[in-house]
Amino acid sequence: MSGPLHGIRVLDLSSMISGPLATMLLGDQGAEVIKVEAPGIGDLVRGIGAPAGFSPTFLTSNRNKRSIVLDLKRPGGRGVVERLIERADVFVQNLRPGVIERMGLGEEVVRRIRPSIVYVSISGFGETGPYAKKRVYDPVIQALSGLASIQGDRETGRPRMVRTIVPDKLTAMTAAQAITAALLARERSGQGQHVRLAMLDAMVSFLWPEGMAGHTYVEQRNRRPRPPQKRDLVFQASDGYITAGTVSDGEWAGFCRAAGHPEWTEDERFASTAARIRNWDARLELMQSVIETGSVDEWLERLDAEQVPCGPILSRRGVIEHPQIAANELIVESDHPHAGRIRQTRPAARFSKTPAEIRRPAPALGEHTDEVLSETGYSTDEIAALRQEGALG
Amino acid sequence: MSGPLHGIRVLDLSSMISGPLATMLLGDQGAEVIKVEAPGIGDLVRGIGAPAGFSPTFLTSNRNKRSIVLDLKRPGGRGVVERLIERADVFVQNLRPGVIERMGLGEEVVRRIRPSIVYVSISGFGETGPYAKKRVYDPVIQALSGLASIQGDRETGRPRMVRTIVPDKLTAMTAAQAITAALLARERSGQGQHVRLAMLDAMVSFLWPEGMAGHTYVEQRNRRPRPPQKRDLVFQASDGYITAGTVSDGEWAGFCRAAGHPEWTEDERFASTAARIRNWDARLELMQSVIETGSVDEWLERLDAEQVPCGPILSRRGVIEHPQIAANELIVESDHPHAGRIRQTRPAARFSKTPAEIRRPAPALGEHTDEVLSETGYSTDEIAALRQEGALG
Numbered sequence: 001m002s003g004p005l006h007g008i009r010v011l012d013l014s015s016m017i018s019g020p021l022a023t024m025l026l027g028d029q030g031a032e033v034i035k036v037e038a039p040g041i042g043d044l045v046r047g048i049g050a051p052a053g054f055s056p057t058f059l060t061s062n063r064n065k066r067s068i069v070l071d072l073k074r075p076g077g078r079g080v081v082e083r084l085i086e087r088a089d090v091f092v093q094n095l096r097p098g099v100i101e102r103m104g105l106g107e108e109v110v111r112r113i114r115p116s117i118v119y120v121s122i123s124g125f126g127e128t129g130p131y132a133k134k135r136v137y138d139p140v141i142q143a144l145s146g147l148a149s150i151q152g153d154r155e156t157g158r159p160r161m162v163r164t165i166v167p168d169k170l171t172a173m174t175a176a177q178a179i180t181a182a183l184l185a186r187e188r189s190g191q192g193q194h195v196r197l198a199m200l201d202a203m204v205s206f207l208w209p210e211g212m213a214g215h216t217y218v219e220q221r222n223r224r225p226r227p228p229q230k231r232d233l234v235f236q237a238s239d240g241y242i243t244a245g246t247v248s249d250g251e252w253a254g255f256c257r258a259a260g261h262p263e264w265t266e267d268e269r270f271a272s273t274a275a276r277i278r279n280w281d282a283r284l285e286l287m288q289s290v291i292e293t294g295s296v297d298e299w300l301e302r303l304d305a306e307q308v309p310c311g312p313i314l315s316r317r318g319v320i321e322h323p324q325i326a327a328n329e330l331i332v333e334s335d336h337p338h339a340g341r342i343r344q345t346r347p348a349a350r351f352s353k354t355p356a357e358i359r360r361p362a363p364a365l366g367e368h369t370d371e372v373l374s375e376t377g378y379s380t381d382e383i384a385a386l387r388q389e390g391a392l393g
Numbered sequence: 394m395s396g397p398l399h400g401i402r403v404l405d406l407s408s409m410i411s412g413p414l415a416t417m418l419l420g421d422q423g424a425e426v427i428k429v430e431a432p433g434i435g436d437l438v439r440g441i442g443a444p445a446g447f448s449p450t451f452l453t454s455n456r457n458k459r460s461i462v463l464d465l466k467r468p469g470g471r472g473v474v475e476r477l478i479e480r481a482d483v484f485v486q487n488l489r490p491g492v493i494e495r496m497g498l499g500e501e502v503v504r505r506i507r508p509s510i511v512y513v514s515i516s517g518f519g520e521t522g523p524y525a526k527k528r529v530y531d532p533v534i535q536a537l538s539g540l541a542s543i544q545g546d547r548e549t550g551r552p553r554m555v556r557t558i559v560p561d562k563l564t565a566m567t568a569a570q571a572i573t574a575a576l577l578a579r580e581r582s583g584q585g586q587h588v589r590l591a592m593l594d595a596m597v598s599f600l601w602p603e604g605m606a607g608h609t610y611v612e613q614r615n616r617r618p619r620p621p622q623k624r625d626l627v628f629q630a631s632d633g634y635i636t637a638g639t640v641s642d643g644e645w646a647g648f649c650r651a652a653g654h655p656e657w658t659e660d661e662r663f664a665s666t667a668a669r670i671r672n673w674d675a676r677l678e679l680m681q682s683v684i685e686t687g688s689v690d691e692w693l694e695r696l697d698a699e700q701v702p703c704g705p706i707l708s709r710r711g712v713i714e715h716p717q718i719a720a721n722e723l724i725v726e727s728d729h730p731h732a733g734r735i736r737q738t739r740p741a742a743r744f745s746k747t748p749a750e751i752r753r754p755a756p757a758l759g760e761h762t763d764e765v766l767s768e769t770g771y772s773t774d775e776i777a778a779l780r781q782e783g784a785l786g
Contacts, residue, residue, distance in 0.1 A: 004578035021602065029574050056609035060602045129720025135644075135702040139626040143636040143706040144715065148627065150556050159634050159706045161625040162555055163543050164604045170566070173599075177570035178742035181422050184577045185397035185747050193746035201723050204712060205738040206566075209414065209453045211557045215709055216449035218726060218734040232554040233532040234541065241552050243536040251528075309528040313536040313552045316608055319597060322537065327522025330594050333611060341611040345598040349571035353586035354578050 003030020004354045008183060011081075011088040012036065012065065013105070015043040017138075017165065018122050018199060019094040020061045021172030026090075026179065027064030028347040028356045034084060034372055035065045035363065039393025042069065042365040053365055054339040062362040063344070068373070069366035069393040072103060076391030081105070083376050085113045089186075090179055094122035097132050107194050116192040118182040122175055126198040136199060141167035145203040150211055154230055167203045174202040231284040234313060240296040241313035244287070244303055247273060254306030258299075259290045336361045366393060396423020397747045401576060404474075404481040405429065405458065406498070408436040410531075410558060411515050411592060412487040413454045414565030419483075419572065420457030421740040421749045427477060427765055428458045428756065432786025435462065435758040446758055447732040455755040456737070461766070462759035462786040465496060469784030474498070476769050478506045482579075483572055487515035490525050500587050509585040511575045515568055519591040529592060534560035538596040543604055547623050560596045567595040624677040627706060633689040634706035637680070637696055640666060647699030651692075652683045729754045759786060 008031040012023040020035070020043065027033040037043055045061065046053040068084075070077040085091060091110050093100045100106055100121070107119045121127070124136025125144075134140075139161055142148045147166065148159040178195045186192050208216075233243045246252040249272065256264040264270065264286070269279040276283055291299055296312050303310040314322060320331060320343070329346070336342050339361075347356035369392050373383050386392050401424040405416040413428070413436065420426040430436055438454065439446040461477075463470040478484060484503050486493045493499055493514070500512045514520070517529025518537075527533075532554055535541045540559065541552040571588045579585050601609075626636045639645040642665065649657040657663065657679070662672040669676055684692055689705050696703040707715060713724060713736070722739070729735050732754075740749035762785055766776050779785050 004574040006578075007581075017602070025570065056606035057602045059609060060605075125717050126721040129717045131704075131717040132720075134697065135700060137638040137640070137702045139636045139638060140702050140704040143634075143704045144712070144717065146707055146709045146712040147557070148634075148636070148706045149708050149711075158629070159627050161627060161636075163625075164540070164600055166559065169599055169602065170563070173563070173566045173570065174741055177418065177566065177573055178744070180570055180573040180577060181397035182744060182747075184573060184580060185399075185744075187577060187580045188400075191746055193744055196743045196745075197741060198721060200717065201721055201738070201741040204718065204723055205741040206562055207557055208738050209410070209450045209562065212453075212709055212712075212736075213449035215713060216452060216735050216737065217732070218736055232556075234552050234554060236551070241536075241541075243532045243541070243554075245528075245530040245532060247530070304527065307528060309530045309533055311524075311533040311536045313541045314539055315542050316539045316605055318542075319537070319539040319605075320608060324518050324522045324524040324537065324593065325597065327525075328519040328591060328594055330597055339610070342609050343605075343611055344609065345594070345601050348567055348590060348594040348598040349574075350589045351571070351575060351578075351586055352589075353584055354575075 002354065002359070003028070003356050004351055005180070005183075006030035006354065008032070008090065009088045010034070010090040010092065011084050012092045014092050014094040014122065016045055016094070017061060017168040018171040018175065019092050020045070021169055022122075022175040022179065023092055024061055024064060025172070025176040025347070028358070030354065030356070033065040034368075035062065035067045036081065036084075037067055037069050037365055039069050039071050042067070046365065052339070054336070054362065059336065059339060059342055059362045060344045063358055064360050065363060066360070066368035066372060067363035067366055068369045071391050071393055072105075074389055074391040076386040076389045078104070080373065080376070080378075080386065080391065082113055084372075085110055085117070087376065088114060088117060089183065090118045090120060092120040092122070092179075096135070097123050097127040111192070116186060116190065118179060118186060118192045119194045120175065120179055121194065121196045122171060123196070123198045125200050127196065138165040138168045141199045141203050144200055146207060146211065147203065150207070154228055167199050170206050171197065171199045171202045229280045231281050233284070235288050235291040237291050237294055237296045237299050242291065242296055242299055242310060243313060244299075244308055244310040246276065246283070246287070246308065249273070251308050252276060254308045255287065255303065258302040258306045258308060259287075261290070332358065334358065334361065338364055395747065395752070396421070396749050397744055398573070398576075399423035399747065401425070401483065402481045403427070403483040403485065404477050405485045407485050407487040407515065409438055409487070410454060410561040411564040411568065412485050413438070414562055415515075415568040415572065416485055417454055417457060418565070418569040418740070421751070423747065423749070426458040427761075428455065428460045429474065429477075430460055430462050430758055432462050432464050435460070439758065445732070447729070447755065452729065452732060452735055452755045453737045456751055457753050458756060459753070459761035459765060460756035460759055461762045464784050464786060465498075467782055467784040469779040469782045471497070473766065473769070473771075473779065473784065475506055477765075478503055478510070480769065481507060481510060482576065483511045483513060485513040485515070485572070489528070490516050490520040504585070509579060509583065511572060511579060511585045511588060513568065513572055513588045514590070515564060516589070516591045518593050520589065524593075531558040531561045534592045534596050537593055539600060539604065540596065543600070547621055560592050563599050564590065564592045564595045622673045624674050626677070628681050628684040630684050630687055630689045630692050635684065635689055635692055635703060636706060637701055637703040639669065639676070639680070639701065642666070644701050645669060647701040648680065648696065651695040651699045651701060652680075654683070725751065727751065727754070731757055
């Protein structure tokens with residue numbers, strides 16, 4: 001068995017990030033994923049920042065899949081997708097609510113063809129409500145979920161976007177887990193079902209545990225408001241940046257010793273975890289005032305010796321070169337048949353008996369159209385006829 | 394069936410966020426989760442910002458679990474945990490590498506008691522390598538993974554932390570998916586296995602698709618460097634902030650019409666998607682110059698009419714009150730028996746046949762010690778003896 005999801009067949013009509021990244025994770029874990037793309041340029045992510053159809057983002061959101069091009073508006077294309085549904089365990093789509101039904105591939109139709117299928121609908125905002133039909137981009141979810149406010153400038157109050165597409169990618173992670181849970185339920189009950197997920201719901205739920213801590217108690221009486229903190233845990237050393245945490249008394253004492261100021265533990269402003277939080281900015285300014293006198297390496301060594309949690313703040317290049325990343329064998333290089341040598345991460349979770357792995361590079365548009373059709377029972381003549389009809393783009 | 398994971402038993406020795414949030418998701422989906430806590434104050438998250446053992450973060454990371462207090466250093470506590478392992482499908486721990494083995498509950502020991510168990514180890518940095526034994530906090534992973542650099546100030550180069558604990562929570566999501574996949578594999582093969590996950594690996598993998606796009610091609614020749622962008626998609630209207638995207642030509646034309654400047658579509662600097670990215674700051678400045686002349690509501694209405702993706706940038710309070718969030722029935726209020734009335738989100742993914750739901754409030758420390766022991770076959774006298782011994786705290 002070459003992955004915990006070995007033998008599971010996923011028919012993926014999704015594009016962009018929230019769907020494709022979810023199905024890639026399933027593919028990493030052994031599922032057989034068929035990516036259905038429209039004729040022309042296929043998934044738009046292919047072209048972002050790269051003219052050749054292999055943008056970096058496409059490469060690392062679509063490995064372990066095969067690509068088939070189908071024109072679903074033509075009878076031949078329609079016939080093929082029905083035959084693919086017959087053999088599929090999971091059907092994934094992330095079109096705007098209502099669109100897949102208009103295409104004639106709503107749950108009811110698909111379930112009639114394959115009763116036990118896990119049917120997955122990923123939306124931006126939800127399937128009903130004032131935003132249901134609106135177009136979605138990641139920043140709109142950052143805005144609506146409160147993330148952009150949470151990240152805002154504390155001096156000016158101006159919101160700020162997080163510079164990685166957390167809503168899109170988090171939705172993919174949430175979808176992958178939900179799909180896997182539905183497959184487990186199906187394995188035990190024989191029944192497939194419809195899994196629905198909105199990016200907005202995934203993001204707000206993700207933020208909640210600490211991001212919405214101030215709004216968890218409906219009555220605010222239980223709440224001790226936290227003073228506004230202007231500084232974050234970024235410290236400038238003489239030749240770069242580090243982070244360091246001093247939450248517990250032991251860690252604070254360790255920091256004071258590392259700083260050569262053991263007497264700072266006597267300072268009442270910092271005498272307990274609660275006091276250190278109360279006097280957050282004063283404490284961080286004090287820490288900054290000594291950290292700037294030494295280099296990154298000096299500080300990390302001193303802090304490690306005192307068991308104070310710490311680390312260098314790495315650039316992207318620094319991440320690739322860091323010895324802990326190397327020890328984890330996290331980043332793997334491989335030769336992509338079309339794109340050349342590329343770097344990506346192996347699947348993060350490791351399975352002792354059914355390892356997840358990179359088995360296939362991200363496919364060229366329609367690279368596996370003939371192969372998949374042939375496996376699905378189409379003869380060479382039939383494939384030629386479909387191509388003639390324009391059903392294969 | 395009351396959730397796709399109904400009937401699955403999870404024995405959870407983890408604390409803080411990365412483990413508990415993962416097992417809460419499994420509990421939301423019907424798994425029976427027993428949270429084992431140490432005598433005294435239990436999971437440290439109970440006390441963060443709340444003296445009564447029910448911090449907001451604890452409440453919303455530990456619902457759908459029962460709590461049992463065990464002193465694992467005492468023979469009686471040890472005996473109980475072995476009996477719980479006999480009945481468990483999943484064993485989760487997130488101690489520093491090596492610690493669980495020193496406690497005598499390493500995989501080998503646990504698997505001898507329950508051969509088919511899914512054994513889960515969540516670490517901060519990995520199980521080997523220079524950082525393996527270091528203490529971990531979320532900001533250290535933000536620093537090491539490159540996230541703090543990506544979020545950095547583009548003018549000064551100073552790194553910046555993301556103000557929600559993405560590494561901790563993302564690790565939980567990744568773990569929940571991997572555990573579910575291992576359960577599915579076990580359902581089909583009968584075999585349990587060891588699932589290992591490092592926060593650092595989860596975070597770097599998550600960043601990769603677009604965050605590391607510039608480092609995906611090993612040879613940089615294929616790369617078109619993106620000009621540095623000083624602005625983000627935050628626009629100040631006369632009475633608040635909005636976001637709006639103009640990626641496609643149609644969206645840009647829509648924005649120009651909404652702005653009352655259809656002639657802007659003639660501007661060569663913004664005549665294609667590529668040109669608009671190239672002239673990012675100039676475009677956003679132009680957009681800002683008109684957006685500040687109208688209110689949030691005016692702009693959203695105009696942009697919606699032109700089908701330009703947009704949304705208000707909501708404060709946390711605004712999220713709670715927003716009509717789309719209401720339409721999604723995302724936020725639910727309930728009375729917690731100890732903490733009073735609280736607000737949280739329902740599980741994000743919705744299952745048509747096996748709904749995930751909030752069945753239990755987050756438990757008081759040791760609230761279910763007697764109940765769980767009794768179910769596990771301990772008599773009232775045996776429970777009294779364990780208590781006498783100090784095994785139950």
